[in-house]
Amino acid sequence: MRLGNVELAIVSDGRWWLDAGGHFGVVPRVLWEPLIPVDERHRVPMALNCLLIRSDGKTILVDTGLGSKLTDKERDWYGLDSTVGLLQGFDELGVAPQDVDIVINTHLHSDHGGGNTIFDGEGRPRPTFPKAEYWVQRLEWVDALHPNERTIRTYLPQNLLPIEESGQLRLLNGETRVTEEVRCIITPGHTQAHQSVVIESNEQKAIYLGDLAPWKENIEKLAWTSAADVTPLENLETKRAIRPWLVEEQVLLLFEHDPRMAAGYLHLRGDRYEVEPVEV
Numbered sequence: 001m002r003l004g005n006v007e008l009a010i011v012s013d014g015r016w017w018l019d020a021g022g023h024f025g026v027v028p029r030v031l032w033e034p035l036i037p038v039d040e041r042h043r044v045p046m047a048l049n050c051l052l053i054r055s056d057g058k059t060i061l062v063d064t065g066l067g068s069k070l071t072d073k074e075r076d077w078y079g080l081d082s083t084v085g086l087l088q089g090f091d092e093l094g095v096a097p098q099d100v101d102i103v104i105n106t107h108l109h110s111d112h113g114g115g116n117t118i119f120d121g122e123g124r125p126r127p128t129f130p131k132a133e134y135w136v137q138r139l140e141w142v143d144a145l146h147p148n149e150r151t152i153r154t155y156l157p158q159n160l161l162p163i164e165e166s167g168q169l170r171l172l173n174g175e176t177r178v179t180e181e182v183r184c185i186i187t188p189g190h191t192q193a194h195q196s197v198v199i200e201s202n203e204q205k206a207i208y209l210g211d212l213a214p215w216k217e218n219i220e221k222l223a224w225t226s227a228a229d230v231t232p233l234e235n236l237e238t239k240r241a242i243r244p245w246l247v248e249e250q251v252l253l254l255f256e257h258d259p260r261m262a263a264g265y266l267h268l269r270g271d272r273y274e275v276e277p278v279e280v
């Protein structure tokens with residue numbers, strides 16, 4: 001896919017299953033049930049759409065999925081299909097892990113930074129992308145290294161410490177330009193320093209939303225926030241603030257977890273915001 005001078009490709013790390021109550025938070029079941037069937041364990045499918053960007057001669061990867069270090073028990077827990085993954089997707093595109101210059105993590109939950117590292121021959125985690133800098137918001141890094149009882153199962157040291165030990169970690173302080181066409185913006189709420197990635201080239205715009213709005217309903221309806229949001233009311237206000245811009249500039253929305261669509265445009269029809277899906 002092209003956006004002006006920028007090349008974009010969605011690379012999937014597979015599909016996993018998440019407890020429906022976890023995903024839909026305070027939204028009543030009668031409202032979300034018609035959208036998608038749950039499985040026998042009351043879970044809904046979740047995409048793991050990572051984004052590969054070629055801009056200004058740089059190869060940039062945004063988020064790295066759940067990765068390949070899960071135990072069999074964890075794979076079963078996530079319902080993860082092990083036959084697909086980020087690196088298989090790279091293979092198909094003819095991209096090697098050492099080609100990646102920059103990895104951006106929207107945040108460090110295990111479904112976004114799990115592929116940051118990979119086991120070496122001796123079963124030790126090492127950075128998956130040996131030549132890349134890993135760009136992480138400083139506050140997100142601090143939160144990840146000091147988890148509480150609610151976040152400790154998703155901020156996993158094996159996804160984090162190897163990138164610091166290898167000297168590949170770069171901590172960001174708020175909005176940061178990556179190239180002339182790509183920048184990170186702070187979209188707080190899911191985590192305190194959650195970031196989304198904006199791509200702008202030749203008047204065309206796209207945004208990789210991350211968990212600001214993992215599914216289309218999360219941006220259409222302000223109150224639809226995930227149970228995993230650290231500060232859900234802040235997430236709601238972030239969405240309120242950004243939606244007019246998304247509509248006016250016809251920004252292409254890239255969804256990380258929506259199993260039904262990877263991309264779409266937001267429209268305001270009367271007083272309702274609606275996403276129109278786009279094939280990518």
Ligand SMILES: [Zn+2]
Binds near residue numbers: 211
């Ligand atoms: Zn997520």
